[in-house]
Every structure is written in C-alpha cells, then in structure tokens.
Amino acid sequence: MSRYDYDLFVIGAGSGGVRASRVSAAHGARVAVAEEYRVGGTCVIRGCVPKKLLVYGAHFAEDLNDAAMFGWDVPTKRFDWPILRDHVQAEVKRLEGLYNETLKSNKVETFLERATITGPNEVRLASGSTLSAGKILIATGARPFLPEIPGIEHAITSNEVFHLKKMPKRIVIVGGGYIANEFAGVFHQFGAHVTLVNRSDTILRGYDESMRDRLLQISIAKGIDFKFISSIEAIARAEHGGLQLTMAGCDDIVVDEVLYAVGRKPNIEGLGLESLGITIGERGEIKVDSAARTNVPSVFAIGDVTDRIQLTPVAIREGQAFADTQFGDKPPFEVDYDCVPNAVFSHPPIAGVGMTEGEARNRLGSIKVFTSDFRAMKNVMAGRNERSLYKMVVEEASDRIVGIHMIGPDAPEILQAAAIAVKARLTKADFDATVALHPTMAEELVLMR
Known part of the structure; x- marks a missing residue:
C-alpha cells in the first residue's frame, strides 16, 4: 500500500484537470481533485462554451434579415436577452453536471473547496483537512486581467458578461485580441453600439495580416467603432446614468458597460508555491519542463496556469499526456505545440x-x-x-x-x-x-x- 492518501491530487477541475484526473484514475491511480468554484473550469462555465452559444444567438440577427431573399416572411425580429442568457446558463449547468458525473464514474474523489500546497506531497483543504499525495498537479487556469485605474470596479470582464441583467445600448470593449473581437461582433449583432478601444494600432496580433485586415474592414462596414492607440484613464458614474470614460488618445465616451478583454493572468495566488520555491515566470506563469514537471519533482502543472498556449484543447492534451506518462502503461509522450489550429469566433x-x-x-x-x-x-x-x-x-x-x-x-x-x-x-x-x-x-x- 502507498504511504500517501492518494497517488495524485489535482488542484483545479477545468478541462485539463478533469482529463488528467479521469485518465489517471482509469490507469488505476487513486485520484482526488479540488475545485473551489464550479467543476468544468473557464471553458465550460464562463468561457468558450457559453461564448459560442452567444455567437450562435448573434448569427440569427443576419440570418433573419437574409431570410427574406430565400422566401421566408419573418415579420417580428425582436431579441430578448434574458431568454438567451438563461438558456445558456441552463446548458452550462447541464455540462457541469456531466463533468461531475465523469469524475464520479471514474472514482475520482472531488472536494468542492480550495486546496493549498503545504509540502512536496501535501495539500491542505479550506475545511482544515490535510491530505498527502505521491504527485500533485496544478491545473488552476487563468483569469481576466484588469488594470489598476480609478473606477475599474465599474468594469466587467468575460467572467461577468454572461450574467448581465440587460443588454447595453452602448458598450466599450477594451482590447484587440480574439476575446475582444468576438464580443464586439456578438454585442453588435444584439443591437448595441460597440466601440472597441485598443492601445495599439493592430487587432489580433499574431494572426495572419490579411485575415485581420479583412475582419477590420468588415467590422467597420457593419458599424463597429474602433479607437486605436487609445486607452481608458478613469471610469466614473455619469450624471445622467451610464459610465463616463476619461480617455487618452480620443474623446471621452459615455456608455452603459465597459468590458475589458486585455489578456489573462495565471491563477497562482494562495497556492503555497512560494513556500516550496516553485519557479514562476515573468508573466506569473508556473514554469514546467516538457513533461509538465516543475522544479519540485513531485509537483506538476498543465493548462493556462503555465501560459504556454492558452487553449482548452491544449490543456486537455497536456492532461492526457501527463496521465499516460505518469500512470499509464504507454510509452511517455510529450505534447507537440506545432501546428495548433486556432479560431476567432468573430463575425x-x-x-x-x-x-x-x-x-x-x-x-x-x-x-x-x-x-x-x-x-x-x-x-x-x-x-x-x-x-x-x-x-x-x-x-x-x-x-x-x-x-x-x-x-x-x-x-x-x-x-x-x-x-x-x-x-x-x-x-x-x-x-x-x-x-x-x-x-x-x-x-x-x-x-x-
């Protein structure tokens, strides 16, 4: 019998953590996973899945307009945000249940509370219990970054956007990456006036220049407003409602909502990494080798917290590779980061x-x-x-x-x-x-x- 309570303890039940947990358990390992929020992680709960459902909903705006040319009479084209919002959340809850069932069916013990690493082979739960494990895997993901400016508490991120009480008539989206451009298309199709504020003069840096230029042309033609080489210096409640934005690089703006999409920050705070001397990179990411191992031999990390490629399928592949290598009877293999496909669900x-x-x-x-x-x-x-x-x-x-x-x-x-x-x-x-x-x-x- 092992001298540890578990062969593997996973911190974080997102896509990567769930894959690593269930595959390791299927290989015969005794596995536990701790999740302080909701099982499913960013992708399922507040990321790519609910966002793609909003994208589907947004496409109906153009489809309904186009329907007339195909012989369809659609006299009423009224959008009801609460209906879509609530249906999306119902689907998220359904998927969360499936993720929980997957862990249960693979005999992975789940702790719905925060876990902190207190030693190379030890974790402490928020409830006070201390557990030991032969290996510890960190899969805590990342969160939206917010700058420190006056009034930033009035802004929202991609975490909160799925829970808006009503659809804003005017929204500023800060950022030039894929999340910013995706939500710019979604809110525009839902009838909001969208202004995208970007501190540089380029959207979608790193994507093919012809593709990003074409998207910019189409977005401008549709009526999305772009403010390049601009930024928000302060946010305050406007006198007659809405938010007053003090701008640098362009005129001040009054809107109903401000959505920040300026990058994501690895979730490493409060994990106990400092006490173990685990190496952290310049961007706050956990440094790992090609086998997902940190500088502490018994501690590993996968997914967005390592900031290699912040994509759900990559985290899943890393979780699979970790489980097969550490607990499987297959030859060890490393994740190949070459030729990873990517998509921007813009319009x-x-x-x-x-x-x-x-x-x-x-x-x-x-x-x-x-x-x-x-x-x-x-x-x-x-x-x-x-x-x-x-x-x-x-x-x-x-x-x-x-x-x-x-x-x-x-x-x-x-x-x-x-x-x-x-x-x-x-x-x-x-x-x-x-x-x-x-x-x-x-x-x-x-x-x-």
Whole structure:
C-alpha cells in the first residue's frame, strides 16, 4: 500500500484537470481533485462554451434579415436577452453536471473547496483537512486581467458578461485580441453600439495580416467603432446614468458597460508555491519542463496556469499526456505545440493553422502564397457584400503547405480537416489532385492556382 492518501491530487477541475484526473484514475491511480468554484473550469462555465452559444444567438440577427431573399416572411425580429442568457446558463449547468458525473464514474474523489500546497506531497483543504499525495498537479487556469485605474470596479470582464441583467445600448470593449473581437461582433449583432478601444494600432496580433485586415474592414462596414492607440484613464458614474470614460488618445465616451478583454493572468495566488520555491515566470506563469514537471519533482502543472498556449484543447492534451506518462502503461509522450489550429469566433469567423505569410517569409525565405477572395453563395443570394478570404502558404522548395488561414462563414469548421493536412506535411500538389466538393466554400481550398 502507498504511504500517501492518494497517488495524485489535482488542484483545479477545468478541462485539463478533469482529463488528467479521469485518465489517471482509469490507469488505476487513486485520484482526488479540488475545485473551489464550479467543476468544468473557464471553458465550460464562463468561457468558450457559453461564448459560442452567444455567437450562435448573434448569427440569427443576419440570418433573419437574409431570410427574406430565400422566401421566408419573418415579420417580428425582436431579441430578448434574458431568454438567451438563461438558456445558456441552463446548458452550462447541464455540462457541469456531466463533468461531475465523469469524475464520479471514474472514482475520482472531488472536494468542492480550495486546496493549498503545504509540502512536496501535501495539500491542505479550506475545511482544515490535510491530505498527502505521491504527485500533485496544478491545473488552476487563468483569469481576466484588469488594470489598476480609478473606477475599474465599474468594469466587467468575460467572467461577468454572461450574467448581465440587460443588454447595453452602448458598450466599450477594451482590447484587440480574439476575446475582444468576438464580443464586439456578438454585442453588435444584439443591437448595441460597440466601440472597441485598443492601445495599439493592430487587432489580433499574431494572426495572419490579411485575415485581420479583412475582419477590420468588415467590422467597420457593419458599424463597429474602433479607437486605436487609445486607452481608458478613469471610469466614473455619469450624471445622467451610464459610465463616463476619461480617455487618452480620443474623446471621452459615455456608455452603459465597459468590458475589458486585455489578456489573462495565471491563477497562482494562495497556492503555497512560494513556500516550496516553485519557479514562476515573468508573466506569473508556473514554469514546467516538457513533461509538465516543475522544479519540485513531485509537483506538476498543465493548462493556462503555465501560459504556454492558452487553449482548452491544449490543456486537455497536456492532461492526457501527463496521465499516460505518469500512470499509464504507454510509452511517455510529450505534447507537440506545432501546428495548433486556432479560431476567432468573430463575425465572420477567422481560423488558421501553421505559419502566417509573414512568419513563413521570415523563417523559410522563398514561399508561394495562394489566395481565394470570394463571396459565399448564401451572401450573394442575400445581397450581402461580405467577402470571404482563404490563404494557403507554401514552402517553394518542397511544395509543402506550411499554413492555411481563412475568414468567412464556417471557417473554423472547415479548417479542422485542413489542419490535419498541414500537420501531415501534405503538399500543394496533394490539394490540387483532390476533387472539389461542389458547391461548397471548402472547395476553394483545392481550387487555388
């Protein structure tokens, strides 16, 4: 019998922590997990899942307008925010229940309270209990960052946005990344006047330049207001309601809500890391090696708290790798962070995998770029001028496809299959030899010449 209470104690029951817990238990380990908020983590409770449901709801705004050109008479187009909000929360609660059931069915003991590391093999629960474990895995994720400015308590983040009592008529969204642009599209479709404030002159830094330029053009045409090289200096309650924003770089603004989406900060506070001397990076992330191990041999970390790639599927893959390596009978394997696909669920969405055109030119030198700039058939019929753009980046010497980037309806759904081709190092000739599936938008991937 082990001298520890558990073989593995996991702190944090988000996507990565749940995967590591259940797979380790399936391998025969005695596993416990502590979660101080709700099982499911950011993605399920207040992140990608409820956000995607809002994105679905927002798409109906344009679909209902387009329906007339397809013969449908939709006389009343009234949006009711509380109905969508409450249905989204009901779905979140359902998924939370499934996550709990998954842990239970795999015989993982769950503690719904905070856990602190008090030794290399010891944790203390908020209720006062002290437990021991052969290995400790930190999977506490990250949270939205808020700057220290006067009146910041009046602002909201992506944590609170799903619980708004009413839909604002005017909203400022601070940030230029994927979360900011996603919510800009959602609130605009719901009828709010959206102003996106960004301290730089670029949105979606790190994404392919052609895709982000196209999204900016479309967003401006739709009526989203952009304030570049600007920032909020202070927030205060306005005299006649709303919030008064004192701005730097542009005129002051009065709005109903201010949403900050300026990055996420790893959740490391109060975990007891200092007492163990666990190494923390410049961004507040837990430093780990390729096997997810910290500088303390019995303590590991996965997911957003390590700030490698803050994506749910990456955290899940890291949890799987940890469980299989530490408790499975399979050969150890490391997570491959190359060619991780990404998506921005903006309006329209962006999806990409591999190198951007700029990255490929810098790293490979001689490349070929193929593009398809077109209007989706549905947009043509609806009289909507919005154009899609697909780009394929190819290494000239080998003909290998090193990047695919897309903006247009259903781009993320299409890209998932294309990402396999990039990962498999297929060539442009392989795509050229593939028969097109007509009529689809995806066929443009094999028709570029």
